[in-house]
Amino acid sequence: MFELANPRRFMEASAVWLPWLAGFAAVFLAAGLYLGLFVAPPERYQHDTVRIMFLHVPSVWSAMMCYGLMALMSFIGLVLRHPLADTAARAAAPLGALLTALGLITGSLWGRPTWGTYWVWDARLTSFLVLLFLYLGYIALWNAIEDEVRAARVAAILALVGAVNLPIIEFSVDWWNTLHQGESIVRAGGPAMASVFLWPLAFMALGFTLLFFTLWIVRIRTEILERRARALMLETA
Amino acid sequence: MSALLLRDLRLAFRAGGSAMLALAFFAAVVTLVPLGVGPDLKLLARIGGGILWIASVLASLLALDRLFQADYDDGSLDLIALGPVSLEATVVAKMLAHWLTTGMPLTLLSPMLAVLFGMPEPAVPVLTASLAIGTPAVSAIGAIGAALTVSIRRGGLILPLIVMPLLVPAVVFGAGAVDSALTGMANGGLWLLSAFSLGAVLLSPFAAAAALRLNLAG
Numbered sequence: 001m002f003e004l005a006n007p008r009r010f011m012e013a014s015a016v017w018l019p020w021l022a023g024f025a026a027v028f029l030a031a032g033l034y035l036g037l038f039v040a041p042p043e044r045y046q047h048d049t050v051r052i053m054f055l056h057v058p059s060v061w062s063a064m065m066c067y068g069l070m071a072l073m074s075f076i077g078l079v080l081r082h083p084l085a086d087t088a089a090r091a092a093a094p095l096g097a098l099l100t101a102l103g104l105i106t107g108s109l110w111g112r113p114t115w116g117t118y119w120v121w122d123a124r125l126t127s128f129l130v131l132l133f134l135y136l137g138y139i140a141l142w143n144a145i146e147d148e149v150r151a152a153r154v155a156a157i158l159a160l161v162g163a164v165n166l167p168i169i170e171f172s173v174d175w176w177n178t179l180h181q182g183e184s185i186v187r188a189g190g191p192a193m194a195s196v197f198l199w200p201l202a203f204m205a206l207g208f209t210l211l212f213f214t215l216w217i218v219r220i221r222t223e224i225l226e227r228r229a230r231a232l233m234l235e236t237a
Numbered sequence: 238m239s240a241l242l243l244r245d246l247r248l249a250f251r252a253g254g255s256a257m258l259a260l261a262f263f264a265a266v267v268t269l270v271p272l273g274v275g276p277d278l279k280l281l282a283r284i285g286g287g288i289l290w291i292a293s294v295l296a297s298l299l300a301l302d303r304l305f306q307a308d309y310d311d312g313s314l315d316l317i318a319l320g321p322v323s324l325e326a327t328v329v330a331k332m333l334a335h336w337l338t339t340g341m342p343l344t345l346l347s348p349m350l351a352v353l354f355g356m357p358e359p360a361v362p363v364l365t366a367s368l369a370i371g372t373p374a375v376s377a378i379g380a381i382g383a384a385l386t387v388s389i390r391r392g393g394l395i396l397p398l399i400v401m402p403l404l405v406p407a408v409v410f411g412a413g414a415v416d417s418a419l420t421g422m423a424n425g426g427l428w429l430l431s432a433f434s435l436g437a438v439l440l441s442p443f444a445a446a447a448a449l450r451l452n453l454a455g
Contacts, residue, residue: 126405133402140398144389153451154385158399161381161444165402 005083007224014217021217025210032203040196049113054200056106058208059099060128064166066096066212067131070138071163074156084220086152089159090142091219095212097135104128115179123172124180127165134162238326241317245334248307259296259339260346266292267350278355285354286364286415290408293343293368297375298397300339304331304383305449314387318453324446332373332380332442340372356419363418367430371411374434377441378403384448406433 004010036054043050070092077085107125108118119125138158145151173182184192191198270288271281308314317327347368351361382400389395410433414426 126409130402130405133398137395137399137402140395141385144386144395150388150451150454154448157381157444157448157451158385161403168406 007084007227010084011221011224014221018214018217018221021210021214025207025214028203028207028210030207032200032205032207035203036200040200043197046114049110050197052106052110053197054204056103056110057201058205059106060103061205062208062212063096063099063103063128063131064169065209066092066099067135067159067163067166069216070096071159071166074159078153078156078160084224086156087223088216088220089156090152091223092216093135093139093142095215095219097132097139099212100128100132100135104132120179122178122180123176124169124178127169127172130165131169134165138162238322238330241322241327241330242334245331246337259300260342262296262299263292263343263346263350266295267353271354282355282357282360283419285351285356286360286367286419287408287412288354289343289347289350289364289368290371290412290415293340293372294375294404294408296343297335297339297372297379298400300335301379301383301396301400304335304380305387306383309387309452314449315453318449324449325442328380328384328442328445328449332376332438332445335380336373336376340368340376344368344372360415360418363427364415367411367414367427370427370434371407371430374407374430374437375404377434377437378407380445381441381448384445384452387449388452407437 004013032054036051040051042048070089073085073089073092076082077089104125107128111120112118138155141155141158142151145154172178173180185198185201193201266288270284274280274284305314308317318324322330344365347365348361351364356364379400381403382396385399386396407430410426410430413424414430417424417426
């Protein structure tokens with residue numbers, strides 16, 4: 001991990017990986033979309049509305065994974081002083097905010113025909129909305145402090161304090177009576193979903209994850225290139 | 238540490254201080270809400286716990302700006318950090334001063350304000366207990382936010398954005414406890430609030446002190 005701390009080596013390594021990540025992301029997303037939209041049958045009660053699940057669930061999972069990675073990068077940057085960790089955390093935040101917003105919107109659209117309401121203030125939806133605000137606050141804090149090094153450390157503390165929200169989102173459906181359904185996949189007794197729905201979901205989840213990593217690495221590379229450009233401009237000025 | 242506490246309290250009660258401001262804000266909210274939603278006492282009794290909780294959070298947020306900002310701007314925070322009292326203890330003293338000037342007066346006033354909202358007798362002690370337990374958590378988590386934003390010149394705008402998501406459990410459990418007293422359905426609100434409050438008060442001095450050290454070092 002610390003071999004990649006050198007920006008040049010990170011650029012070299014990521015240049016090799018990036019096409020593969022992007023390619024596999026495209027393949028899995030295409031497969032998932034094909035299976036989800038055309039092969040999977042209409043569900044018994046929801047009919048075709050169930051297909052929103054193939055967008056909603058992966059984006060929610062990715063949004064939570066992104067915050068987890070952001071918190072991990074914040075910890076590595078704060079405690080282990082890894083030079084690229086802060087950049088990685090900063091780069092992940094807008095992606096996470098977008099994924100959270102996507103999850104909220106797709107979930108809301110799914111809720112209208114199935115629950116009869118666009119929104120409900122139950123534990124899971126509320127804590128997921130809180131996740132969006134945590135992302136926005138984190139981004140705002142980075143932008144508000146001028147000194148880059150200090151901004152990184154301060155934002156890292158905020159990310160770590162907010163990480164306490166992740167288990168709350170995850171377990172909220174167990175701990176409280178929520179309108180949002182409980183665990184259907186990761187539960188004792190195996191998944192409660194038919195495999196004809198499980199396969200497209202798995203492909204979409206994998207596709208979203210790979211897409212996230214692709215975009216994340218592109219953002220980190222861009223940040224490194226921007227820093228180089230700024231350094232060059234200062235030299236020639 | 239008690240010297241710091243007394244200093245902060247004296248500053249808060251001075252003309253530009255925050256003690257009366259928080260109370261005035263509380264009074265304003267409590268007067269405006271019934272005017273806004275209508276005088277139906279049944280409705281007001283139903284939402285009274287939540288409104289009082291929201292008002293106490295907002296009033297605390299108002300006073301948070303000044304928690305570290307004034308001392309940071311004129312350099313006293315640097316001197317305090319170099320002194321014999323650890324930064325963690327300093328944060329605790331400031332948190333306590335903040336709570337004594339915002340959370341505690343609100344808690345003491347709440348039975349009277351519950352009457353203004355027409356809340357039934359059994360709910361009033363629950364409301365007061367929830368505020369007594371929960372407002373220290375608001376001060377504690379607010380202190381973290383204030384410490385994180387102390388070096389930002391217009392930090393007052395970003396502070397609520399950062400602090401508000403972290404305060405959600407306090408509001409949910411606190412208002413939920415009042416709700417359970419009104420409807421008779423137990424929901425563990427006070428227990429969960431106590432757990433959250435205990436964790437927040439015990440852990441936040443460390444996070445806030447770390448943030449202060451980062452901001453002072455720059």
